[in-house]
Amino acid sequence: MNISLTLLMALPLIGAAVLAALPKSNALLAKQVALASTILVALATIAIAVGFERDNTNLQYVESHQWIPSFGINYAVGLDGISLVLILMTTLLAPIVVLAGWNESQSGRWSTKTFYILILILEMMAVGVFAATDVFLFYVFFEAMLVPVYFLIGGYGTGERSAAAVKFLLYSLFGGLLMLASIIGLYVLSGAQGGHTFDTQALSHLQMSSTTQNLLFLGFFIAFAIKAPLWPFHTWLPDAADSATSGTSVLLLGVLDKVGTFGMIRYCLTLFPDATKTFTPTIIVLSVISIIYGAFLAIGQKDIKRLIAFTSISHFGFITMGIFAMTTQGHSGATLYMFNHGFSTAALFLVAGWMISRRGSSTIADFGGLQRVTPVMAWSFFFAGMSSLALPGLSSFVSEFLVLVGTYTRYPVAAVIATFGIVLAALYILIPVQRALHGPTTPGNENLSDLTLREKVAIAPVIAVILFLGFYPSPLLKVINPAATHVISQLGFSDPAPTQLGGK
Amino acid sequence: MNAANYLYVSALLFTIGAVGVVVRRNAIVVFMCVELMLNAANLAFVTFARINGSIDGQIMAFFTMVVAACEVVVGLAIIVTIYRSRRSASVDDASLLKR
């Protein structure tokens, strides 16, 4: 079967168009159409993954059409191992989010079908942002993604949803504008060196002075650091996650934030190799701070959604550290981490969302003794927690350990400090587990209902993926490794040799 | 006669018009002051045309007159409408644009 990336992006849009044509009153039909579309997209992605040649480091599924010729802007897409893995994650999570958040749109300002139209548009843009090989196209998707998320938070969220949505939008726009300035800078430079272009490959060969390169790098990096989010650009995330519905949070933290770390690999590293080397120590320090700081903040949270948001800040610290460690282990680990974090956070947020909707509160202290009342839900939460603290045998362990090992070979101190994060992880998971699931069943929790069949069907594949990749990550690693090795070698790095065996 | 004197008159007229616009409340008077400023500008245009020996300034003066005529039509219509609805021609009363 021959599926192009354009078709992959068109599928959710077609789904959205069908949804738009449906009557507002039939919410169930809207849900079914949304579910069918996302499943179809997931299947199409799997077909693409099957046809992907693992060992080929060139971009695959390449398409390029002129878009705005006078500015040298092309509609150009293509895949390498890293973007394939991220697109796979996005499209696999989408049906799960739709299924898990079946009733999430009820408390929204607008209709159910609008909710799913927004989700489908977001899915399409997420695919686009990972597939784009033209910087301008990337930028368009990067910024346009904010719009559906803004409406998803502001229209369907809870609590101070408008304020959180505005904060999210403005913060992200601020970063986006810095990136736009850098992109224009690149464009101007490319004009002076053989023709205006936005093509990533062509731009990576630009000659520029180190000051220019540093400034342009920072424009990109700050945008990605806000999106990722890296300390100290993280404060929009807890508010957004707090207000968004859990399905939206999954897309926000699981997919949207990955654009930040993906952008670091695809743009910061490849376009500005020298600036990358200049800023690497600073970024490693920021990552380590993120890991420890996010963990401490998570421990100190009273609200379960904010807690999960802060755990993600800690996890994104690991990802960024792995990217900038400049070793194949760190790099592959970071990419694998992005995938695993998507599923692990999805599990946490979805189960937390079910808990919250049943109890009517997101304060951890309001729960208690759920293990005896709703065993399946409690177990799912516990499992998700174990995945978040990177228990060996679950997928996140593989990636976290690869990042740590990869970082240790080049930056031992950073890796050592980061490793303390695993003890803090045990704290930030086990404290809410104890408060919410263990102990006597507290008033208000006696009559909570356990997961429904629909919810079980939604969470089961997530758990299965986490377990399977914990023991057998090779299918993904084999896709990621060539791409990661390629990036590292392009930058002129090679893995440090074992220190004790030099010449022996 | 020295051409500069016409410019002085023009500046004087413009200033009177400007001060009138700022200090008077009656819309009709304000309107007349605006006309005064336009005509001051016309005088300056014509004077410069004379000084430079080109007719560009005179053409501009005609343009201004046309604009002024249009302005009178629209402006007076607005003033009359406001007066009809509010029984007042004071510009300070019509501060609805605030907020």
Add this chain to the structure above:
Amino acid sequence: MLINNGLVYLIALPLAGAAILLLAGRRSDKWGHILATLLSASSFAVGLLQLSQMLGRPTEQRAVEQKLFEWISVGSFQVDAGLLLDQLSICFVLLITGVGTLIHIYSISYMSHDHDRRRFFAYLNLFIAAMLLLVLGNSFLNLYVGWEGVGLASYLLIGFWNQKPAYATASKKAFIMNRVGDMGLSFAIMIAFASLGTVSFAGIKEAAPHASTASLTAIGIMLLVAATGKSAQFPLQAWLGDAMAGPTPVSALIHAATMVTAGVYLITRSNFIFDAAPTAQLLVVIVGAITLLFGAIIGTAKDDIKKALAASTMSQIGYMILGAGLGPVGYAFAIMHLLTHGFFKAGMFLGAGSVMHGMDDEVNMRKYGNLRKFMPITFVTFGLGYLAILGVPPFAGFYSKDMIIETAFNAGGIKGILLGSAALLGAGITAFYMTRVMILTFTGAPRWDEKAHPHESPILMWLPMAILAIGSVTSGFLLSRGDALVNWLAPLFAEHGEHEELLKPIVVTSLALLMVAIGVAIAFMKYSRSEVSNTAPEDVSFLTKIVRRDLLQDDFNEAIFMRPGQALTSTLVKTDELVIDGAVRGVGSVALGSAGALRGTQTGFVRSYAALILIGAVALIAAIWVVTQ
């Protein structure tokens, strides 16, 4: 090395049991415990089969391997999921599955009244699988999976009755302190990969001679940190006492016989690292010596029978760690003590469980007394375990503990004297507190509550106790006859030359027995000659109070780590809100504020707009004039 594709069944059988029982849920309530027991027993059978095959092969071909699949492969970081069964791991496999099966059988009856018995058996099977993975993994990373897996199983089992907040806290504490140790294992693996380029046992063993002492010492110290966490050794010992919150069979299996001895396994397995890193080795013996005394001292002041046994476990593992730290000459004795301890301590824990079973889950020994009349079988089996732990010949503990004490004395110089004396002193204190347990529980006047009606336990419970008691009697003799275990394990360890004997073996043995006699005598004087109160006396010395508070281990951890940690957390939470988010919100407020200020100029009065235009125009012209001048 030989390939054997049967190894995976050792792990797969109990793992399948755990999976079936957890997924089937209440549907398997009726038969779950039987399935779990059968699977554990079949794993034991596979172990026996492997042993018989191993015995049939010549020494150099005894170890077998199985590569399951490629696990992690990135660049030069290549780790296969592979299993290794050699002379060392087979000892553990048989101990884990053997004792594990006995405890499964015991639990069928012990947990029969519990609503969640099926879940308990699922956890037990999960534990067996994880523990087997721990001892069978062929690289440090595979071991790590089992290492955290047993931590998880331990967490689940300690918190089995987590509806009680204290028990839930105990399980959390165990997991977190174990994680601190696990961090050490992470470090060790990272250092090993960065300096030696491999994490497999075989690879590191091969590379170790080329490595500098510094990096081997670093790996060794980090492995020791890991061992202290899992084996409840100083300074990460504080969780073990609280871990007694779990059901008693769990305490017997996990917190006495198997999981807590994983640290000893780790050090023994990494013998090639420790042999080349004397500093790390020195730290190992120091930790062992401190813990064996620490545990023994805590044991003297415990009134909770399980906590007394837990303190004893800590102390006995101290002996093993001490033995393992003594180098090639001590590894085999550490393992021997580990095996004999597995029998007698598991037996005693099951005995304690039997007592609790008959006494309505009362754990306070001050409310026991004279139970030998009512529970003769428990008394006999517990008594045999007691004689074994004391090291009375010819019971099991005599052979293993005596050898460790002897080897400690022979370590040479002042170090040998110090270690040997510590071990001797520990033996004396052990005799004291164990005699105290015996006296308070089984002899003297009854001090029960009114409603207690002590009775002997059913056969499913006493049979495993009896089998373990037989092990407590015979295992030491069997393992040391003709140096059986020492010779069996010898191919794994480096050669060791003859050590100069500081004291003749017979002298050491006599000294040890003398210490034991003194300990027993003091206990008799203190508890047998006078009435024992059924509440703990309050008018005790300051020292006793400190020992009752576990030598302030929790106070120390709380003061040094917990409270500063909590303070740091709340400070950071506030800082995040005020400073970092404050800065972000500050930018927003500045924009809003300046917009508000500027809005003041929009009065809505046409004339003020006109004035502003005028002023603006004048200012512009003035500016142009200034610039062009």
